[in-house]
Amino acid sequence: MPGIEEFTFGAFVVETAFVGDIAAFALGDGTLRLARGISVEQLDVHSGAILAAAPTRDGKGLVTGGDDGRVTLIEEKGNVSVVAELPRKWIDRVATGPSGAIAFASGRQVVVRLGDGRERTFDLVRAAGGLAFAPKGLRLAVASYDGVSLWWVGTDAEPVTLHWKGAHLGVLFSPDNRYVVTTMQENALHAWRIEDRQDLRMSGYPAKTRSLGWTVKGRFLASSGADAAILWPFHTKDGPMEKEPIQLGAREVQVTRVACHPRKDEVAIGYRDGMINLVGIAQEKETLLREPDGGPVSALAFDRRGSRLSFGTEEGAAGVIGF
Amino acid sequence: MSSSQIPVTVLTGYLGAGKTTLLNRILSENHGKRYAVVVNEFGEIGIDNDLIVESDEEIFEMNNGCVCCTVRGDLIRVVEGLMKRPGGFDGILVETTGLADPAPVAQTFFMDDDVRARSKLDAVIAVADAKHLVERLADAPEAAEQIGFADVILLNKTDLATEDELAGVEQGIRAINQHAIIHRTERCAIPLDRVLDRGAFDLERILTLDPDFLESDDHNHDHEGHHHDHEHSHDNSVASVSLRSGILNPDVFFPWISRITQEFGPDILRLKGIIALRDDPARYVVQGIHMIVEGDHQRPWKEDEKRESRLVFIGRNLDEEMLTTGFRACLA
Numbered sequence: 122m123p124g125i126e127e128f129t130f131g132a133f134v135v136e137t138a139f140v141g142d143i144a145a146f147a148l149g150d151g152t153l154r155l156a157r158g159i160s161v162e163q164l165d166v167h168s169g170a171i172l173a174a175a176p177t178r179d180g181k182g183l184v185t186g187g188d189d190g191r192v193t194l195i196e197e198k199g200n201v202s203v204v205a206e207l208p209r210k211w212i213d214r215v216a217t218g219p220s221g222a223i224a225f226a227s228g229r230q231v232v233v234r235l236g237d238g239r240e241r242t243f244d245l246v247r248a249a250g251g252l253a254f255a256p257k258g259l260r261l262a263v264a265s266y267d268g269v270s271l272w273w274v275g276t277d278a279e280p281v282t283l284h285w286k287g288a289h290l291g292v293l294f295s296p297d298n299r300y301v302v303t304t305m306q307e308n309a310l311h312a313w314r315i316e317d318r319q320d321l322r323m324s325g326y327p328a329k330t331r332s333l334g335w336t337v338k339g340r341f342l343a344s345s346g347a348d349a350a351i352l353w354p355f356h357t358k359d360g361p362m363e364k365e366p367i368q369l370g371a372r373e374v375q376v377t378r379v380a381c382h383p384r385k386d387e388v389a390i391g392y393r394d395g396m397i398n399l400v401g402i403a404q405e406k407e408t409l410l411r412e413p414d415g416g417p418v419s420a421l422a423f424d425r426r427g428s429r430l431s432f433g434t435e436e437g438a439a440g441v442i443g444f
Numbered sequence: 445m446s447s448s449q450i451p452v453t454v455l456t457g458y459l460g461a462g463k464t465t466l467l468n469r470i471l472s473e474n475h476g477k478r479y480a481v482v483v484n485e486f487g488e489i490g491i492d493n494d495l496i497v498e499s500d501e502e503i504f505e506m507n508n509g510c511v512c513c514t515v516r517g518d519l520i521r522v523v524e525g526l527m528k529r530p531g532g533f534d535g536i537l538v539e540t541t542g543l544a545d546p547a548p549v550a551q552t553f554f555m556d557d558d559v560r561a562r563s564k565l566d567a568v569i570a571v572a573d574a575k576h577l578v579e580r581l582a583d584a585p586e587a588a589e590q591i592g593f594a595d596v597i598l599l600n601k602t603d604l605a606t607e608d609e610l611a612g613v614e615q616g617i618r619a620i621n622q623h624a625i626i627h628r629t630e631r632c633a634i635p636l637d638r639v640l641d642r643g644a645f646d647l648e649r650i651l652t653l654d655p656d657f658l659e660s661d662d663h664n665h666d667h668e669g670h671h672h673d674h675e676h677s678h679d680n681s682v683a684s685v686s687l688r689s690g691i692l693n694p695d696v697f698f699p700w701i702s703r704i705t706q707e708f709g710p711d712i713l714r715l716k717g718i719i720a721l722r723d724d725p726a727r728y729v730v731q732g733i734h735m736i737v738e739g740d741h742q743r744p745w746k747e748d749e750k751r752e753s754r755l756v757f758i759g760r761n762l763d764e765e766m767l768t769t770g771f772r773a774c775l776a
Binding site: 131132133135149150169170171172188209210211213228229247248250266287288306307328329437 | 486497498499500502504505506515517518520521522525527528529530556557558
């Protein structure tokens with residue numbers, strides 16, 4: 122088994138990401154823990170819980186949103202700045218884009234703050250379920266009830282709406298900017314091919330998908346929500362349409378998180394019982410990375426080179442695995 | 445899993461009935477408990493408490509083709525967010541707007557798997573204005589639904605009504621909902637353990653299906669309520685139908701209850717029952733909201749307990765004869 126450094130934080134690990142060389146963990150107790158090797162620094166960034174967090178695109182910072190209405194940016198050196206403060210609101214969705222762009226949402230209000238300080242607010246008819254910047258950052262996708270709206274972040278042009286009935290909770294673009302994918306309330310994913318708005322429905326999950334990721338070059342979309350990681354092929358002309366997905370790491374335990382290796386065709390899979398496996402897409406070779414301890418894996422992230430994997434659980438266990 | 449499910453209390457009531465008064469009381473009283481409170485607007489909440497969450501009512505229709513399967517998307521998010529906080533809660537209170545249909549709120553705790561794993565509906569409380577409820581029942585369909593849906597009813601502002609008016613309004617409540625517990629209050633003054641964490645939705649409360657038990661509760665109830673169904677069965681008002689039978693054949697009962705809820709779900713506000721099944725040593729409890737029906741074994745029948753099945757429907761346009769005949773046909 123590869124080397125593993127474990128920590129006991131005692132609070133729900135909402136997100137993890139590498140900030141520069143540091144493994145950062147955003148917790149439900151409002152703190153951020155920054156792990157350098159075995160030493161851990163604690164930063165109190167929110168007075169309540171951290172509800173959402175996302176690493177900046179340059180990999181040198183982490184944006185957090187909390188139930189204290191604050192959005193904060195933590196940088197590599199450990200300095201914290203408050204990006205926004207909406208008293209008595211819960212900021213439970215955040216997203217980051219190129220050139221320091223940040224988006225966050227509370228209910229029906231979405232705010233985009235560009236790297237140059239310009240700020241725009243979008244008022245929606247229905248609450249924002251998820252946010253994602255397009256790869257080049259020109260557009261922001263907002264998932265919501267009955268579809269996704271694509272907003273131009275730099276102009277006042279009307280948003281483009283991609284319609285599909287139902288509640289859309291999370292959203293992301295494919296790396297080639299051809300597809301927008303959402304997770305839904307009803308245990309399914311939906312995707313639109315942007316150029317012709319072709320609908321793609323990916324269903325059959327026994328639970329909601331909460332974790333998505335693209336494998337190298339966007340060939341596969343890896344997803345949680347079943348007793349295996351489900352990988353939908355996106356590298357062919359029509360994407361996953363009428364194709365069977367690949368199932369990786371099948372166990373009789375639900376997959377709660379997936380993280381795709383940034384350079385290899387491998388997926389790290391976190392399960393409801395706390396186990397973490399690394400599985401190769403082609404050979405289906407499985408490596409056990411962490412023994413189960415009962416706490417559902419709630420956060421999982423590779424560093425930029427894919428040489429380390431950080432993880433956290435709902436029960437407050439966390440760690441870094443080195444390869 | 446079930447031991448860690450946080451009890452959820454849903455607070456309904458027509459505008460001005462006193463929901464905010466009750467909330468302020470719950471938040472300010474020194475009960476040593478930790479409640480998260482979801483309100484539709486901070487408005488007159490007089491207490492600053494970091495566990496008060498303002499939430500925009502966000503109704504999700506489910507894509508399962510069922511017209512009444514709606515949930516509150518905002519509540520799903522709030523519950524998920526609350527679960528990230530350390531320390532846990534003794535309960536979650538959800539205030540609904542005066543005109544809200546309580547069903548989506550209640551259904552959220554059955555239909556969303558993640559929410560269901562973490563929380564359970566404890567009781568639906570309706571706060572009613574003793575002076576004005578009778579008028580509201582006549583002119584606002586939402587008011588009748590809120591009463592029909594309730595496990596516990598606070599008949600509030602009793603100081604502003606005469607004893608005759610109170611008797612009249614209780615009779616009006618009983619005409620809709622024979623099984624809710626009614627508490628008379630002034631300014632919502634009531635020991636909180638009478639309304640919170642009652643397990644009312646939890647099916648121990650079905651014991652109140654026994655009319656004798658009902659009468660021993662707070663007040664003497666008029667018997668009128670038990671006969672009203674015949675008077676009202678042809679209009680659109682909310683009413684209750686109570687059924688009683690012996691030991692049932694599961695192979696007949698389950699298809700029957702499933703068919704009834706599929707067919708008449710939109711008209712059924714609530715259903716609750718304790719069922720004695722053939723060759724089954726445990727009491728089987730069922731509950732439902734519209735087209736959702738859930739059942740589970742509760743506890744073994746006691747030696748001296750009469751094995752019988754009881755089922756109550758609260759809803760609109762309920763065909764008592766059809767339900768009675770159908771329920772009897774389930775006899776083992």
